[in-house]
Structures are given as C-alpha cells and as structure tokens.
Amino acid sequence: MKKISEEKGRKKVYEGKAKILYLYGGDESKLVTYFKDDATAFNGQKKGTIEQKGEFNNAISSSLFKLLKSKGIKSHFIEKLSEREMLVHHLKMFPVEFVVRNYTAGSLAKKMGVEEGVKLLSPVVELYYKSDELGDPMINETYLKAFDLGEPKDVEEAKKIAVNINEILKDFFDKNGLLLVDYKLEFGILNGNVLLADEITPDTMRLWDKVTLEKVDKDRFRRDLGGVEEAYKRVYDITSKI
Numbered sequence: 001m002k003k004i005s006e007e008k009g010r011k012k013v014y015e016g017k018a019k020i021l022y023l024y025g026g027d028e029s030k031l032v033t034y035f036k037d038d039a040t041a042f043n044g045q046k047k048g049t050i051e052q053k054g055e056f057n058n059a060i061s062s063s064l065f066k067l068l069k070s071k072g073i074k075s076h077f078i079e080k081l082s083e084r085e086m087l088v089h090h091l092k093m094f095p096v097e098f099v100v101r102n103y104t105a106g107s108l109a110k111k112m113g114v115e116e117g118v119k120l121l122s123p124v125v126e127l128y129y130k131s132d133e134l135g136d137p138m139i140n141e142t143y144l145k146a147f148d149l150g151e152p153k154d155v156e157e158a159k160k161i162a163v164n165i166n167e168i169l170k171d172f173f174d175k176n177g178l179l180l181v182d183y184k185l186e187f188g189i190l191n192g193n194v195l196l197a198d199e200i201t202p203d204t205m206r207l208w209d210k211v212t213l214e215k216v217d218k219d220r221f222r223r224d225l226g227g228v229e230e231a232y233k234r235v236y237d238i239t240s241k242i
C-alpha cells in the first residue's frame with residue numbers, strides 16, 4: 001500500500017526504524033515525519049509490527065508536544081498533518097539520546113543489580129551515542145568535544161530541558177493513572193536554539209499502571225506480554241484529552 005506522503009509526491013530523505021522523513025515542499029526547512037507500524041527491539045534483533053502504532057504514536061506525540069509547549073518547552077512540532085504525518089522544523093540533530101529515569105527498569109536495573117521498579121532517590125540522566133551499528137553506547141559529557149558530537153553548552157541545555165520535561169510528564173501521567181518510569185528524548189538546533197525533537201510515545205517511554213504496575217508501553221512487545229495494541233490505545237486515549 002502506498003504511503004500517504006508518497007501519494008502526495010513528497011521526497012523521502014531518511015527512513016529509520018519507526019519513522020520516515022520527507023521534505024515538505026521544495027524548501028528544506030520543514031520535514032514531514034511519517035509514523036510507521038514497524039516495531040524493533042534489542043537494537044533491531046527483534047522485528048515486528050504493531051497494528052495502528054503509527055497513528056497512535058503520531059497522535060500521542062502531537063498531543064504531548066502541545067502540552068509541553070503550553071508549559072514553555074519549545075519543540076520541532078508545527079502541526080499534525082494527517083493520521084500518520086507530523087509537520088516539524090528541520091533541525092540539526094545531536095547524535096545523542098537523552099534518557100531520564102525515575103524508577104529502575106531495563107538496563108539500569110541490570111547494571112546496578114537491583115530489581116525493576118525501585119523508586120530512585122532523584123532522577124538519573126544518561127547520554128547515549130545514537131548509532132545502530134554500535135548499539136547506542138553510553139557516553140558522558142567529555143565525549144562531546146572529543147568526538148565532535150555537539151557543543152557541550154548546547155547539550156548541557158538539552159539535558160536541563162530533558163529534566164524539566166520530567167516534572168510536566170510525570171505529573172500529567174500521574175493524574176491519568178500511570179507511572180512515568182523512564183523516557184528517551186532527542187534534541188536538535190534551529191537558528192542557535194536548542195529544541196526538543198523526534199517523538200514522545202510508548203516506544204520511547206516506560207509507563208506502568210499506578211495500581212497494578214502493568215506495563216503500558218513497548219516492553220509488552222519486547223517481552224512478548226500480549227496486549228500491545230491495547231497499551232498504545234490506552235496512552236492514546238489519555239493524551240487525546242489534552
């Protein structure tokens with residue numbers, strides 16, 4: 001089936017694991033992000049599809065970018081163009097993933113030898129070098145200048161924004177019955193300003209039911225827990241009220 005962006009004659013500039021980027025019109029200042037149903041895990045070793053994920057993630061991201069904007073957080077988001085397409089500003093991305101954690105889960109639980117779900121005394125912030133070939137290795141601030149990954153002061157600002165976002169998202173999900181366990185953000189630069197980019201979805205966040213601690217995110221796919229589509233739908237329903 002032809003993708004809506006292709007029907008509209010958009011020029012593809014990049015295809016990633018979850019999204020495709022297209023040019024919007026002739027000018028390169030804006031991009032159309034097309035959300036796919038494709039799902040990968042464990043650095044691409046596990047592949048599958050999650051029905052309607054593209055539609056859910058586009059809507060969830062759009063709503064969360066709007067919520068963040070209302071709280072003073074600037075992002076690449078311009079508007080939701082269609083069910084699976086989002087119009088964004090074309091940024092110069094930092095090849096860095098910013099991970100913020102409130103509870104132990106996944107690699108942090110393993111690394112520190114504690115069970116999952118332990119509340120951290122204060123948030124943990126981690127930087128990873130975005131590289132599929134290398135499996136996104138963890139880095140720290142001294143790598144930035146050493147490997148020309150971005151201006152340290154800009155990355156420091158992105159890190160600060162990533163932590164400010166924590167309070168907003170934690171509070172929002174808490175009011176809607178979910179614990180924000182951890183999340184991954186990406187940032188880029190536009191006209192010298194650091195802006196939040198990419199997506200904020202159950203692919204990039206861990207969310208647990210506050211009462212049952214049931215997982216409501218991509219871990220259901222990673223760990224073959226079933227009820228994957230239902231989990232995305234639940235987050236979609238919550239964020240569609242924004």
Ligand SMILES: Nc1ncnc2c1ncn2[C@@H]1O[C@H](COP(=O)(O)OP(=O)(O)O)[C@@H](O)[C@H]1O
Nearest residue numbers: 016017018019076088089090091093186197198
């Ligand atoms: N506003 C933006 N401008 C330029 N690139 C972006 C923007 N937002 C996200 N990206 C990049 O677009 C890609 C999105 O597609 P995705 O499927 O998530 O790719 P990947 O498999 O590389 O994570 C990512 O590489 C991300 O860094």
Ligand SMILES: [Mg+2]
Nearest residue numbers: 016017018198
């Ligand atoms: Mg990605």
